[in-house]
Amino acid sequence: MQRLTAIFPLGLLLVACVDASGDSASTTDADDTSAGTSTGADAPEVTYWRDIKTVLDAKCVGCHSPGNLAPFSLESYADASAVASALPGSIMAGTMPPWPPDAACGTYLHDRSLAEADQETLLKWVELGAPEGDPADAPPAPPAPEEIEFDIELALPEPYTPTIAPDEYRCFLLPWPEDQETFITALSVTPGERQIVHHVIAFAIPPDQVADYQALDDADADPGYLCYGGPGGQQSGGRVPWIGAWVPGGDPGDMPEGTGIKVQPGSLVAVQMHYHTYPGARPDQSRIQIRTAASVDKVAAMMPFTNPAWVQGSEPMLIPAGEPRVVHNFAADVSNYLPLLFPDGDFQAGDSFMVHAAALHMHTRGVRGSLGLTGGQSTCLLDIPRWDFNWQGSYQLTQPVTVRPGDELRIECEWDNTAANQPVENGVLQQPRDILWGEGTGDEMCLGILYVTGV
Ligand code: HEC
Missing domain, CATH: 2.60.120.310 (Copper type II, ascorbate-dependent monooxygenase, N-terminal domain)
Structure with a gap:
C-alpha cells in the first residue's frame, strides 16, 4: 500500500513495473500497516478489475476504443493504466464524458455523465497508482x-x-x-x-x-x-x-x-x-x-421553437462584434401552433401536449442556452451551461412534461462574440463581426427542438 502511494508522483508508467514485481492487489504480505480494514491485507481499496472496468466500459469505451472517435483507448487494463494520470483533469472539469445538460435542470435517459461516486472511485484509483487487482474480482458484466x-x-x-x-x-x-x-x-x-x-x-x-x-x-x-x-x-x-x-x-x-x-x-x-x-x-x-x-398510440412531431421575428429579420437577433455577453430570449404560448405540426387534425388549437425530449441548437459562438416553461408553470426542460457545438444532441426526459394552455415556452441563448471566441473556418481564424440569424457558418441560431405528442 505504501509503495503504491509512494510511486504516484513519479507517474503512472511505473504502475506496470510495480505489478510485474509481484506487489499486486492480492498478495497477503504480513507487513500490512494500514489500519481500518480487517480483510484483504494490503489489497488496494480500489482496483481496475473490481471497481474501474465496469465504469470505463459503461461510460468511456463507447468512444475510447480502437477505431472510434476518441484519440486513445480505455478498453483494457494496459490501455487505461497507461493514460491514468491524464484522466483526473477532465473528470474534475466535467468535460469527460461529454454530457452537456445540467443535472440541476432535469434528468434524461441514456445519461453519459459520471455519477459522483464513480468520479471519486476513478480519482482514488489514479491516486493509488492505478492498481490492477485480480480479474477474478470483476463483477459480472451488465446485461447487453x-x-x-x-x-x-x-x-x-x-x-x-x-x-x-x-x-x-x-x-x-x-x-x-x-x-x-x-x-x-x-x-x-x-x-x-x-x-x-x-x-x-x-x-x-x-x-x-x-x-x-x-x-x-x-x-x-x-x-x-x-x-x-x-x-x-x-x-x-x-x-x-x-x-x-x-x-x-x-x-x-x-x-x-x-x-x-x-x-x-x-x-x-x-x-x-x-x-x-x-x-x-x-x-x-x-x-x-x-x-x-x-x-x-401517440403521433409525435418534432417542434422547432424560436422567435419567428429573428428568422424573418423584423426583430434582428443581433450579436454585435466584440461583445462578450449577448443574450437573446423569447417566450410564447405555442398551443395554437400545434395544428401546423399535426396537419392531419391530430391536434386542435389550445390542446395540451407532452414534451418527451428537448434539444438546443446554436452555432460556434454560443456559450449557454436553455429551454423551459413559464407562465402557468415554471419548469426547466434543458439547460446547457457550457455550449459546445461539437456535442449537440436531443435529450429524452425521464419524466415527460405536460404543457397546458397558458404555459409559455421560453428559450434563451447567450453568445460571446469577442476575439477570444471565434471559430476557424476553412483554416482561417475569424475576426469578430456583427452576426445575425442564419444557416451559414458565420451566422448564428437560437433554436429549440422538442419531441412532442398529445397527452
Ligand atoms: C461520447 C464520446 C466520449 C465518451 C463517452 C468519453 N470520451 Fe473522452 N474523449 C472523447 C473525444 C472525442 C476526445 C478528444 C477530444 C475532444 O474531441 O473533445 C476525448 C478526450 C478525452 C481526454 C483527453 C483530454 C480531453 O478532455 O480532451 C480524456 C482524459 C478523456 N477523454 C477521458 C474520458 C473518460 C475517463 C471517459 C469516461 C469516464 C470518457 N473520456 C468518455 C470522446 C468521449
Whole structure:
C-alpha cells in the first residue's frame, strides 16, 4: 500500500513495473500497516478489475476504443493504466464524458455523465497508482441492452471522403422507401468511418419540400451538398423536421414507447454528417437503420421553437462584434401552433401536449442556452451551461412534461462574440463581426427542438 502511494508522483508508467514485481492487489504480505480494514491485507481499496472496468466500459469505451472517435483507448487494463494520470483533469472539469445538460435542470435517459461516486472511485484509483487487482474480482458484466429490430436500412449514396478541414458539414439525401404513411419509432446510425464521423442529424423532408432540397444537391458537384446550420433549403429556416440525432457513444435511438413520427410516401431523408477531416482519412459510407410501425398510440412531431421575428429579420437577433455577453430570449404560448405540426387534425388549437425530449441548437459562438416553461408553470426542460457545438444532441426526459394552455415556452441563448471566441473556418481564424440569424457558418441560431405528442 505504501509503495503504491509512494510511486504516484513519479507517474503512472511505473504502475506496470510495480505489478510485474509481484506487489499486486492480492498478495497477503504480513507487513500490512494500514489500519481500518480487517480483510484483504494490503489489497488496494480500489482496483481496475473490481471497481474501474465496469465504469470505463459503461461510460468511456463507447468512444475510447480502437477505431472510434476518441484519440486513445480505455478498453483494457494496459490501455487505461497507461493514460491514468491524464484522466483526473477532465473528470474534475466535467468535460469527460461529454454530457452537456445540467443535472440541476432535469434528468434524461441514456445519461453519459459520471455519477459522483464513480468520479471519486476513478480519482482514488489514479491516486493509488492505478492498481490492477485480480480479474477474478470483476463483477459480472451488465446485461447487453435489448436489441432493436430495424426494418429499413438506408446508406449514404456512395463512400465520401471529406476534404474541408477541420470540419465539414455535408448533407446527403436518401429516398424514403415506404409507399404508405408510416411512423418512425426508432432510428440508429452506424458510422462507416468512426474516426471522422462526429455527429449525424437526420431530417424527414416532406414531399412538398423535396424539390428545394433536390436542387441543393444538384447544384453541388460532389455527392450531397454542404449544409452548415441545418439541412438547408429555402423553407428550413425555423422549421427543421429532425427525426434523429446521433453522437458517438450516444443512445440507441428508440423513441418514447408508443410514439412515432409520421412520414409520408414521397418524402426524403436528409442526413447531415459532421465530419472531422484529417489527412489520410478513409472514405465514410454511414448507414441508418429505422424501425417503423403502421400505427402508434401517440403521433409525435418534432417542434422547432424560436422567435419567428429573428428568422424573418423584423426583430434582428443581433450579436454585435466584440461583445462578450449577448443574450437573446423569447417566450410564447405555442398551443395554437400545434395544428401546423399535426396537419392531419391530430391536434386542435389550445390542446395540451407532452414534451418527451428537448434539444438546443446554436452555432460556434454560443456559450449557454436553455429551454423551459413559464407562465402557468415554471419548469426547466434543458439547460446547457457550457455550449459546445461539437456535442449537440436531443435529450429524452425521464419524466415527460405536460404543457397546458397558458404555459409559455421560453428559450434563451447567450453568445460571446469577442476575439477570444471565434471559430476557424476553412483554416482561417475569424475576426469578430456583427452576426445575425442564419444557416451559414458565420451566422448564428437560437433554436429549440422538442419531441412532442398529445397527452
Ligand atoms: C461520447 C464520446 C466520449 C465518451 C463517452 C468519453 N470520451 Fe473522452 N474523449 C472523447 C473525444 C472525442 C476526445 C478528444 C477530444 C475532444 O474531441 O473533445 C476525448 C478526450 C478525452 C481526454 C483527453 C483530454 C480531453 O478532455 O480532451 C480524456 C482524459 C478523456 N477523454 C477521458 C474520458 C473518460 C475517463 C471517459 C469516461 C469516464 C470518457 N473520456 C468518455 C470522446 C468521449
